[in-house]
Amino acid sequence: MPTPRVLVADDQRDVLEALRLLLKGEGFEVETAASPAAILAALGMGDFDAALMDLNYTRDTTSGREGLDLLTQIQALDATLPVIVMTAWGSVDGAVEAMRRGARDYIEKPWDNARLLTQLKTQVELARALRLSARLAEQNRLLGRDGFPELIVESAAMQPVLRLMERVGPSDAAVLVTGEHGTGKELVAQWLHASSPRAPRSLVTVNVGGLSEGVFESELFGHVKGAFTDAKADRTGRFELADGGTLFLDEIANVPLGQQAKLLRVLQTGEVERVGSSRTRRVDVRVIAATNADLKAEVATGRFREDLLFRLNTVEIHLPPLRARREDILPIATQCLRRQAARYRKPLTGFDRPAMEALHAHGWPGNVRELEHAVERAVLLATGEMVHAGDLALEAPSGPAASLEEMTLEDVEKVLIEKALARFGGNVSQAAKQLGVSRSALYRRLKSHGL
Ligand SMILES: Nc1ncnc2c1ncn2[C@@H]1O[C@H](COP(=O)(O)OP(=O)(O)OP(=O)(O)O)[C@@H](O)[C@H]1O
Numbered sequence: 001m002p003t004p005r006v007l008v009a010d011d012q013r014d015v016l017e018a019l020r021l022l023l024k025g026e027g028f029e030v031e032t033a034a035s036p037a038a039i040l041a042a043l044g045m046g047d048f049d050a051a052l053m054d055l056n057y058t059r060d061t062t063s064g065r066e067g068l069d070l071l072t073q074i075q076a077l078d079a080t081l082p083v084i085v086m087t088a089w090g091s092v093d094g095a096v097e098a099m100r101r102g103a104r105d106y107i108e109k110p111w112d113n114a115r116l117l118t119q120l121k122t123q124v125e126l127a128r129a130l131r132l133s134a135r136l137a138e139q140n141r142l143l144g145r146d147g148f149p150e151l152i153v154e155s156a157a158m159q160p161v162l163r164l165m166e167r168v169g170p171s172d173a174a175v176l177v178t179g180e181h182g183t184g185k186e187l188v189a190q191w192l193h194a195s196s197p198r199a200p201r202s203l204v205t206v207n208v209g210g211l212s213e214g215v216f217e218s219e220l221f222g223h224v225k226g227a228f229t230d231a232k233a234d235r236t237g238r239f240e241l242a243d244g245g246t247l248f249l250d251e252i253a254n255v256p257l258g259q260q261a262k263l264l265r266v267l268q269t270g271e272v273e274r275v276g277s278s279r280t281r282r283v284d285v286r287v288i289a290a291t292n293a294d295l296k297a298e299v300a301t302g303r304f305r306e307d308l309l310f311r312l313n314t315v316e317i318h319l320p321p322l323r324a325r326r327e328d329i330l331p332i333a334t335q336c337l338r339r340q341a342a343r344y345r346k347p348l349t350g351f352d353r354p355a356m357e358a359l360h361a362h363g364w365p366g367n368v369r370e371l372e373h374a375v376e377r378a379v380l381l382a383t384g385e386m387v388h389a390g391d392l393a394l395e396a397p398s399g400p401a402a403s404l405e406e407m408t409l410e411d412v413e414k415v416l417i418e419k420a421l422a423r424f425g426g427n428v429s430q431a432a433k434q435l436g437v438s439r440s441a442l443y444r445r446l447k448s449h450g451l
């Protein structure tokens with residue numbers, strides 16, 4: 001994250017100096033202003049992540065009127081700038097009026113350093129999230145890049161990923177997207193397709209891991225009428241449908257060995273034969289594959305063909321789990337909140353501080369998908385203008401907090417699934433086997449639990 005810039009405004013030199021030292025020590029870049037005119041001048045010049053300002057200035061030292069008028073002017077200059085006002089201890093009325101005029105938070109003097117820092121950091125983070133989503137929407141509008149899915153990547157960990165995506169997106173390279181459940185693999189595939197010259201043609205998605213032996217070939221390669229008993233008419237396979245475009249092969253690790261050989265042949269030759277026909281058709285398809293398994297390990301144990309892996313992973317894009325890129329949590333949550341609030345027509349403006357802290361601290365085993373579910377649920381439950389921590393209902397999933405007797409059947413199921421997935425490194429097939437359900441049944445449950 002770039003260094004946050006803060007404007008600190010007060011007419012008392014010692015206050016300015018104390019705050020400047022405190023904030024510099026915490027890695028903030030600090031500008032100071034000692035009068036309303038200086039504040040407006042500074043805001044006109046620079047780009048700030050937040051302003052911390054006193055309400056009283058020398059012209060009229062007690063009523064706070066000057067500060068309140070100033071707030072209105074700042075709002076007019078930049079409504080996205082978070083302003084935290086400082087008020088004299090006990091003057092809650094002033095703080096309330098300030099919040100009404102657009103201040104995001106207030107702090108009483110004399111202030112508590114730790115508390116002030118938390119408030120400031122929270123506001124900086126939230127404002128960045130809001131500004132980013134506004135910027136993204138604007139970029140999409142300006143570039144007319146409507147085909148681009150909204151991908152939020154603020155964290156340092158995602159910057160190399162984004163650069164790699166930008167480099168390989170426009171090429172025809174086969175890309176293997178890896179990462180845990182819900183990390184955004186499909187979204188990345190959409191983004192890559194949108195950024196390629198193939199964008200005007202189709203992106204065809206096939207969950208190859210979920211196809212049964214019987215339908216695999218006819219689904220991918222098509223069939224002709226009469227090829228088998230149920231083949232009542234000709235059928236175009238997904239490879240042909242994707243001709244000129246991109247084929248997204250999802251859950252690739254779950255394809256059995258026999259079918260891997262068939263897939264490899266088509267990838268090598270670029271030719272498909274519909275089942276029951278000997279006519280070959282050339283297809284021009286770019287392949288993107290995704291998996292949450294470690295394919296190299298699958299190769300080592302003989303469950304995945306090495307030659308197929310080499311065909312698929314010309315470039316590998318690995319998406320880190322959300323817990324390894326916590327700076328993305330709030331921006332994604334904020335974006336999601338805006339979308340869901342509009343959808344459910346709720347007048348929600350954001351998360352309150354404990355809610356933000358809870359979002360930040362949670363482990364997110366289900367990654368972005370779990371985050372989206374949590375925010376959607378919270379939007380439905382929230383009653384006021386802010387989402388509260390309670391609305392998010394983020395219980396620690398693996399903690400010994402709830403004893404079995406106190407858990408619902410749903411919760412027990414979720415815990416067991418999480419444990420099985422963790423045990424097999426996210427491999428759904430193996431987890432399903434251990435849990436005694438079919439792979440597709442486990443997938444359904446994963447979705448319903450938001451995992
Ligand atoms: N960086 C991101 N910014 C915004 N939304 C995201 C981001 N990453 C993922 N999402 C959203 O999270 C959800 C899950 O993403 P996606 O379906 O791409 O994950 P996945 O890795 O394919 O999951 P699975 O392994 O379960 O198939 C989607 O709604 C997607 O739009």
Ligand SMILES: [Mg+2]
Nearest residue numbers: 185186250290
């Ligand atoms: Mg997916």
